[in-house]
Amino acid sequence: xxxxxxxxxxxxxxxxxxxxxxxxxxxxxxxxxxxxxxxxxxxxxxxxxxxxxxxxxxxxxxxxxxxxxxxxxxxxxxxxxxxxxxxxxxxxxxxxxxxxxxxxxxxxxxxxxxxxxxxxxxxxxxxxxxxxxxxxxxxxxxxxxxxxxxxxxxxxxxxxxxxxxxxxxxxxxxxxxxxxxxxxxxxxxxxxxxxxxxxxxxxxxxxxxxxxxxxxxxxxxxxxxxxxxxxxxxxxxxxxxxxxxxxxxxxxxxxxxxxxxxxxxxxxxxxxxxxxxxxxxxxxxxxxxxxxxxxxxxxxxxxxxxxxxxxxxxxxxxxxxxxxxxxxxxxxxxxxxxxxxxxxxxxxxxxxxxxxxxxxxxxxxxxxxxxxxxxxxxxxxxxxxxxxxxxxx
Amino acid sequence: xxxxxxxxxxxxxxxxxxxxxxxxxxxxxxxxxxxxxxxxxxxxxxxxxxxxxxxxxxxxxxxxxxxxxxxxxxxxxxxxxxxxxxxxxxxxxxxx
Numbered sequence: 001x002x003x004x005x006x007x008x009x010x011x012x013x014x015x016x017x018x019x020x021x022x023x024x025x026x027x028x029x030x031x032x033x034x035x036x037x038x039x040x041x042x043x044x045x046x047x048x049x050x051x052x053x054x055x056x057x058x059x060x061x062x063x064x065x066x067x068x069x070x071x072x073x074x075x076x077x078x079x080x081x082x083x084x085x086x087x088x089x090x091x092x093x094x095x096x097x098x099x100x101x102x103x104x105x106x107x108x109x110x111x112x113x114x115x116x117x118x119x120x121x122x123x124x125x126x127x128x129x130x131x132x133x134x135x136x137x138x139x140x141x142x143x144x145x146x147x148x149x150x151x152x153x154x155x156x157x158x159x160x161x162x163x164x165x166x167x168x169x170x171x172x173x174x175x176x177x178x179x180x181x182x183x184x185x186x187x188x189x190x191x192x193x194x195x196x197x198x199x200x201x202x203x204x205x206x207x208x209x210x211x212x213x214x215x216x217x218x219x220x221x222x223x224x225x226x227x228x229x230x231x232x233x234x235x236x237x238x239x240x241x242x243x244x245x246x247x248x249x250x251x252x253x254x255x256x257x258x259x260x261x262x263x264x265x266x267x268x269x270x271x272x273x274x275x276x277x278x279x280x281x282x283x284x285x286x287x288x289x290x291x292x293x294x295x296x297x298x299x300x301x302x303x304x305x306x307x308x309x310x311x312x313x314x315x316x317x318x319x320x321x322x323x324x325x326x327x328x329x330x331x332x333x334x335x336x337x338x339x340x341x342x343x344x345x346x347x348x349x350x351x352x353x354x355x356x357x358x359x360x361x362x363x364x365x366x367x368x369x370x371x372x373x374x375x376x377x378x379x380x381x382x383x384x385x386x387x388x389x390x391x392x393x
Numbered sequence: 394x395x396x397x398x399x400x401x402x403x404x405x406x407x408x409x410x411x412x413x414x415x416x417x418x419x420x421x422x423x424x425x426x427x428x429x430x431x432x433x434x435x436x437x438x439x440x441x442x443x444x445x446x447x448x449x450x451x452x453x454x455x456x457x458x459x460x461x462x463x464x465x466x467x468x469x470x471x472x473x474x475x476x477x478x479x480x481x482x483x484x485x486x487x488x489x
Contacts, residue, residue: 071430072437073470140437146466317436333434336417 002383003031005103005124007054007094007115009086010040012229013295014109014131017178020201020372021107021129022046025379035090035097035115037061052097054090054114062086068234070335074313075143083111084150090114091158098122105383110135110169117155119171120163125382128171128193129375132294133179133322134315138189167191173382176375179294180365183322196378199369200298202279209277213284217253220269221350222285224300226257226278227334228293231312233259238310238334242289243270245342252346254289255281287349291334292320301328304363306355308345310334327358397487402478408446409474413439425475451485 006022008014015036022032026046034045038053040061045051055061062085069077095118098106106126108115119126130136138144148166155164165172170193181197184190216222225242227234239258246254247267256262256272263272279299282288288300288307297319300307309320309329323329330345337345349355370377406423413435421433429435435443444457460480461469 070434071470072466073430076466076470141462142464142466142469321438333415333417335434336415336421338416341416 001030002104002380003033003101004105004107004379004383005033005035005098005101006107007035007112008109008129009083009112010037011111012041012044013293014111014129015041015044016295017129017131017201017372017375018107018109019044019046021375021379024372024376028376030380033097033101033103035094050101052093052101054093054097056089061089070313071317072143078314079147079150083113084154087113087117087154088157091117094118095122098124105379107379108171110175113151113154113169116168116171117158120165120168121159125173125385126171127174127176127379127382128169130175130177130179132315132319133177133183134294134318136175136177136190136193136195137184137318138191167193174378176378178375179298180362180369182326182362182365183319185322185325187325196374197369198374198378199366199371200295200302201372201375209275211273211277211281212271215253215271216255216284220253221251221287223252223254223287223289223346223349224257224276224278224281224285225254225289226276226296227291227310227312228296231291232257234312236262238337239272240265241337241339241342243267244339245346246270248343249346252350255285287346289346289349292316292323292329294319297323298366301359301362302366304356304360306330306349306352306359308332308349310337326362328355328362330355395482398478398482401482401485402475404450405443405447405474405478405481408450409433409435409443412443412446423474425473425478427474429472429474430470447481451481455481455484457481 004025006018008018026032033050033052035052035054037055038051039055042051062082091114094114098118103124106115106119106124108119108126108128110128110130151168155168170191175193175195177195177197178200179197180199239256239262243266246252246269253269255276256270257276258272260272260274266272282299282303288305290296290307292309292311293316307329309323310332311317311320312334324331330349332342332345402425409423410418429440448455
């Protein structure tokens with residue numbers, strides 16, 4: 001049996017795929033441990049999980065702030081205020097955890113840089129897990145150079161010179177991408193790494209969420225509208241624009257995942273809910289309007305649904321572009337789109353068969369991908385091929 | 394600012410409107426201080442298209458992408474329409 005150590009940042013979108021892979025491994029009897037921020041995500045781990053806490057308990061652990069920023073600025077803030085300080089702070093407890101657990105292999109989220117540096121320093125075989133199809137692409141010369149510079153400074157403070165590399169977040173052994181290769185396509189240069197595309201994994205821990213299914217009508221074209229949990233409460237303008245657009249389209253029904261205060265001003269054919277059972281609801285709709293978050297995009301495409309994408313921040317603009325290039329999406333500008341333009345976009349979404357055809361093609365590919373069990377096989381092969389080379393002092 | 398700069402600023406604003414070509418931008422007030430990222434929600438791919446349109450207007454003596462590559466990430470985030478116009482004003486000769 002293999003000993004596998006997982007480390008991910010305390011973010012749901014990164015934890016969920018790891019949980020699915022861990023589940024596949026533990027069913028086979030392998031011994032797992034987690035090096036995570038226990039105060040933030042400890043309660044989401046399986047019962048009885050072996051946990052090495054990375055928290056400092058001083059209230060100063062970095063969190064994702066500034067929900068209002070968009071575009072390139074959100075990328076800069078993510079690195080400067082989150083990923084890099086997080087890496088610096090976890091190095092010591094991470095190294096102690098790896099020395100104590102002595103794993104045969106590590107699974108390191110590519111945004112959990114501290115785990116990557118410790119694996120490199122101690123010579124533990126490791127795989128990177130990449131949770132979106134955007135993160136494997138080179139960005140632009142300026143951005144890539146800036147990122148490399150940030151990584152370099154961090155590595156110099158921790159690693160001997162001969163272990164320093166340009167992109168320490170990508171494993172030289174295997175990089176597991178929870179997406180399909182068609183999405184990034186070949187239009188853009190990738191960071192050079194040994195990729196394995198295993199497709200999306202269904203997140204665990206979804207709560208039971210009530211939904212008034214009887215509201216949906218057989219004789220209407222139905223839309224799900226969601227900007228994801230991070231941007232849901234950003235501002236209400238976008239949802240108001242959708243409501244105004246849909247109010248003039250009696251043949252359409254729309255479910256908005258939005259602040260429930262909007263329900264009072266919603267037209268008859270719009271339902272506003274703070275939370276929805278998204279996976280199940282997607283089986284009942286004809287199209288999706290979303291922020292191009294990777295999870296929502298993969299869930300919608302898995303159901304063969306075309307979409308209107310309104311990207312806001314982080315990797316969303318890149319993912320939006322990928323779905324548009326794959327022929328399954330139309331673009332609207334999130335903070336600018338007018339009701340008239342939204343109405344046109346919705347009419348095009350529902351009236352253009354090629355969009356749905358492309359979405360169905362992608363759905364076949366997504367459903368055929370090996371998923372969490374495939375990721376588990378890759379991790380085990382690595383653990384078996386490279387017997388523990390740890391030289392623990 | 395000179396008439397040279399003002400003419401170029403008008404041209405740049407026109408190219409932004411025609412390249413983005415969405416209803417809101419035709420009435421949106423665009424000035425020298427207007428920023429591509431924050432105020433216009435313009436992504437890098439779209440910026441390149443705008444740059445190409447401006448380049449096509451002046452011929453090939455402009456290297457907007459090269460100019461950008463000398464900028465820091467902070468400068469890129471805050472890049473304004475006026476900064477682009479100033480660069481072009483310095484790169485193309487005044488028409489007599």
